[in-house]
Amino acid sequence: MGRVSDAKERLMDAVLELIWSGSYGSTTIDDICEKAGVKKGSFYYFFDSKSELAAEAFEASWKSKRIELDSIFSPTVPPLERLHKYFDFGYEFQREIKAKHGRVLGCPQVTLGCEVCTQEDALQKKIQVIMDQKRKYIESAIRDAHAAGEIHAPDAGLKARMLMAYYEGLLTQARIQNDVEVLREAASGMSTILGEKVAVTA
């Protein structure tokens, strides 16, 4: 009973966009409210603070991202193809972002995590959980690829951490340089890291 509202969702969308396209520190509660078309009274009706909102927003956003990733990383897809699709998808995604914002924005989790990890404990923990889950997709694809004999990767966890560090590093470079083309090297880098046996087609 009572009236219904999507103000909460609008606030979460707004905070994600503002943090990602700018930074956590530079987005004020007033900014968020204005972008969401919500008055401050309503903000504090739903959330106690910016950090609580950010945590909930990142959680929700990840929940919906997982659906896409579940599809990309479906065990029915050949393991190395999963990773290639993932990188292709990432490239296209960043291209769209740049077309829309005029900016390559990279990985939201890394951007926020790197900024707030020394200051916002709850947020940092949430980010870490998300990134751990993200790595699991990669790890499982690597393990399957190894089992299929497509690569030699007896320690899938190690390779997954390596590939992830590399890819997040690339995304960060792309953000800082505002250049999607940086991501073009992802596939070849993956081949190098995983030692893809079929990599050379010549």
Added chain:
Amino acid sequence: MGRVSDAKERLMDAVLELIWSGSYGSTTIDDICEKAGVKKGSFYYFFDSKSELAAEAFEASWKSKRIELDSIFSPTVPPLERLHKYFDFGYEFQREIKAKHGRVLGCPQVTLGCEVCTQEDALQKKIQVIMDQKRKYIESAIRDAHAAGEIHAPDAGLKARMLMAYYEGLLTQARIQNDVEVLREAASGMSTILGEKVAVTA
């Protein structure tokens, strides 16, 4: 003539520490002044804004870091040893930082660059110049290692970008997770990326 002062240096030291251990957005001019033991009037005597101070501070800090790197990457040192020394040095450095601050802080340039690149144009450009120079150390070591037949890396630029993305990615993970041990994998990751021919001692 006139009176002399090291307030400018103190301000630059303070801003580096505050940004690195926290973030750009969360360090206020008042914070910087307090940490440096300098009054706001003096701040504005030396600098126009926080971003100008940050730019000068990062410039100066890089200038002194270059001296260390020139030694580590001296052409008189065998090329792969340069890289191993660099990673060892990075690990020890982050360990000291953690001992001192209770926190792994990762790479200052990436942290700042990632946070401000969409908002502070001059700063972003400065960061990019520094990171380009940093990459040159790695690239030249890789080129020399290739020439010496120690690795196969006909495109040293590509490998350097790859190794750098990986290493910066690791440092970012170390910062977010507040765990130096993440960096332990750097040497093995490097071997994988460069295809070190002497890697396996067994």
Added chain:
DNA sequence: ATAGTAGTTGACTGTTTAGTCTAATTTGAT
């Protein structure tokens, strides 16, 4: 020794910000 210059001080202004509170409004359930 002193004149001129480089640097310092702290009080001041106006603005932005987070956060609060109360009264009003909308809506679903009965």
Added chain:
DNA sequence: ATCAAATTAGACTAAACAGTCAACTACTAT
């Protein structure tokens, strides 16, 4: 239709913040 819960409006406070200024101080070169 009406009640009660859910949501909104917006004005308000106090603190934090960036930036200014004119008077003051210490130094150094002559």
